[in-house]
Amino acid sequence: MSRPHAGPPESDPAILTRAIESLLTEKGLIDPKALDAMVDTYENKIGPRNGAKVVARAWVDPGYKARLLADATAAIKELGFSGLQGEDMVVVENTADVHNVLVCTLCSCYPWPTLGLPPNWYKAAPYRARVVADPRGVLKEFGLEVPETTEIRTWDTTAELRYLVLPQRPAGTENLSEEQLADLVTRDSMIGVGLAKAARGETRA
Amino acid sequence: MNGIHDLGGMHGLGPINPPASEPVFREPWEGRAFAMFAGTFVFCGYTVDEFRHEIEKMDPAHYLEAPYYAHWLEAFKACLIKYGHITSDELDARIKLIASGGQ
Numbered sequence: 001m002s003r004p005h006a007g008p009p010e011s012d013p014a015i016l017t018r019a020i021e022s023l024l025t026e027k028g029l030i031d032p033k034a035l036d037a038m039v040d041t042y043e044n045k046i047g048p049r050n051g052a053k054v055v056a057r058a059w060v061d062p063g064y065k066a067r068l069l070a071d072a073t074a075a076i077k078e079l080g081f082s083g084l085q086g087e088d089m090v091v092v093e094n095t096a097d098v099h100n101v102l103v104c105t106l107c108s109c110y111p112w113p114t115l116g117l118p119p120n121w122y123k124a125a126p127y128r129a130r131v132v133a134d135p136r137g138v139l140k141e142f143g144l145e146v147p148e149t150t151e152i153r154t155w156d157t158t159a160e161l162r163y164l165v166l167p168q169r170p171a172g173t174e175n176l177s178e179e180q181l182a183d184l185v186t187r188d189s190m191i192g193v194g195l196a197k198a199a200r201g202e203t204r205a
Numbered sequence: 206m207n208g209i210h211d212l213g214g215m216h217g218l219g220p221i222n223p224p225a226s227e228p229v230f231r232e233p234w235e236g237r238a239f240a241m242f243a244g245t246f247v248f249c250g251y252t253v254d255e256f257r258h259e260i261e262k263m264d265p266a267h268y269l270e271a272p273y274y275a276h277w278l279e280a281f282k283a284c285l286i287k288y289g290h291i292t293s294d295e296l297d298a299r300i301k302l303i304a305s306g307g308q
Contacts, residue, residue: 011232011234012275013234013238013271013272013274013275013278014232014233014234015300015303015304016275016278016282016300017234017237017238017241017274017278018234018237018303018308019296019299019300019303020241020278020281020282020285020291020296021237021241022299022303022308023291023295023296023299024241024244024245024285024290024291027290027291029244029245029248029290030241030244030245030248031244034240034243034244035237035240035241035244036240038239038240038243038244039230039236039237039239039240042229042236042239043228043229043230043236047229103213105211105212105213106210106211106212106213107210107257107260108273116229117229117239119223119227120227120231120272120273121221121222121223121224123273124221124273125212125215125218125269126218126219126220126221126222127221128212128213129213129214129215129216129218130218130221132213132214133213133214133216138221141220141221141222141223142221142223156213159253159254159257193223
């Protein structure tokens with residue numbers, strides 16, 4: 001890796017990264033081009049738009065939704081999403097009575113094939129510590145007020161099993177296409193710290 | 206192991222402050238560190254559980270303060286040295302060289 005000589009000094013982790021990568025490259029143990037491809041895949045190809053397609057399909061196709069809730073891994077694979085960190089999936093459905101939210105208290109486990117890599121707050125200490133003890137308060141920090149009458153279920157993801165939230169379909173979207181519906185599905189709504197967006201012209205509940 | 210990583214229910218860690226948006230990798234080194242997991246897993250010989258255990262053995266203060274992918278760097282370092290792919294001397298020398306602008 002080359003870097004310009006001007007500019008601020010590199011941070012310690014940046015230097016350590018370069019030291020490890022350059023040693024392993026010299027020894028022929030890794031190929032920097034393979035690293036480039038991996039970065040590109042997770043920056044540009046695998047992300048929450050995949051999960052949004054799963055959710056939109058479940059909203060328009062009751063048969064698919066039933067399969068998704070019964071065997072999420074297989075149903076998600078039907079749409080072409082599988083593999084690393086999505087080998088065993090469970091989908092949890094939000095309803096008027098139950099709101100689901102995901103966490104990995106021990107580290108950072110997250111469903112990569114459907115959501116991509118987790119945001120930093122998901123991997124950081126404050127969220128991991130607090131969402132299991134005070135989920136309602138944590139959701140307020142994301143601007144989400146869950147009614148007192150709605151039960152909140154927090155799901156602690158493990159290295160083997162990954163969850164995905166099936167958010168509620170917004171009101172007034174009966175005439176939207178599957179593709180238009182997918183545009184309403186946000187990453188945060190599939191983690192459970194947000195809701196799907198309201199249809200254009202509708203006010204958000 | 207009941208260590209600092211077992212954060213569920215802990216108090217006093219501050220607000221979450223989720224940004225409206227952020228890039229997948231906030232700095233280029235984060236992307237390189239992420240990609241090296243797949244790159245090293247292929248040849249190194251460690252298991253995912255072993256990798257995570259190395260993270261869990263980090264100094265607690267460093268664990269809480271360091272950016273996420275710095276956790277991975279600590280695990281790479283430990284596993285690569287343990288399995289004999291690099292030595293801590295050559296790593297230290299390379300870090301010094303890079304920090305002094307030599308590479």
